[in-house]
Amino acid sequence: MEERNLQAIDGATLMGLYLEPTRFCVDTLLPQGVCFLGGASKIGKSWMVLDTLRRVQDRLNRITEEVPGNAYFSAQAETMAGGLLEEIRRFVGQHPDTVLVAVDTFAVVRALGGDQTYGSDYQEVRQLKALADELKITLLMVHHVRKLGDSDPLNRLSGTTGIVGAADTVLILERSRRSADCATFYATGRDTEYREMELRFHRETCSWELLSDTLEQPEKRLPQEMQSLVGFMKKVKTYKGGNGDFAQAFNQYAGTQLTAKVLKQQMKQWRFCLEDQGVRFVNRRSNGRRLVEVFYTPPGD
DSSP states (O other), X not given: OOOOOOOOOOHHHHHHOOXXXXXXXXXXXXXXXXXXXXXXXXXXXXXXXXXXXXXHHHHHHHHOSOOOTTOOOOSOOOOTTTTHHHHHHHHHHHOTTOOEEEEEOHHHHSOOSSOOOHHHHHHHHHHHHHHHHHHTXXXXXXXXXXXXXXXSGGGOBSSXXXXXXXXXXXXXXXXXXXXXXXXXXXXXXXXXXOEEEEEEEEXXXXXXXXXXXXXXXXXXXXXXXXXXXXXXXXXXXXXXXXXXXXXXXXXXXXXXXXXXXXXXXXXXXXXXXXXXXXXXXXXXXXXXXXXXXXXXXXXXX
16 A cells, blocks of 8 residues: 655745735635625525526526627536546636636536435535635525524525535525525635625616625624623623523523523524624633623723
């Protein structure tokens, strides 16, 4: 068996290297690499990438009178096992200015047969990532979400967490409960900040309108419970006591039913965002009892 050495680089050499910054297909949102766009059926995610040639033609006619000559569409392709990656590689070789390749859907082109485990999901997405990195493109895979919801929208992609673990960027389009034409667009990734965008779909122009973006309104990055926590701490200013008592007081204020454990987990998860909004906390123990000290200081003070 041929011996292979681990390829490594020392820190001093690494610091002296010139490494190109991450390239974005859509600035601050869609970086180079493999990206998954998930959403329920008929929610409108295909309006973001388009699908069959008939629908493409119909929608292009409704959107614009002039289609760029460097936009290409295909209604058929091989599966990953049947040669899709090589098809994409050849296409990009023939069109070197390509920056985005969108595939609708991942389920149609992924390898057939076998159980879908964390390992198999991870390896398939790693193949896509390797191709995107090799070609220096954004590879956008449209995917379905599970019908049974998760409290975290980014965990709703169909399949195991191996998909999210291997992807560079995850986007989720979720229908709003307030209006049939509105949706929340969640985005996170290795090279992008977590953000939530409120969108409205205009059927007459077949386009999505951006209503709000947490990248421009940092206070909205927090989930509703943590926004309520900021409001609670603005009111009480300081709290020192048991975790259970703190959770009870918070629930009375916010109208929620979070357990002390869940509340503490969310506070830890969103610690830095809470600190940006002036909320800081310290955990400690006294005589075997779990205590928490929470403080509010207006940002900038």
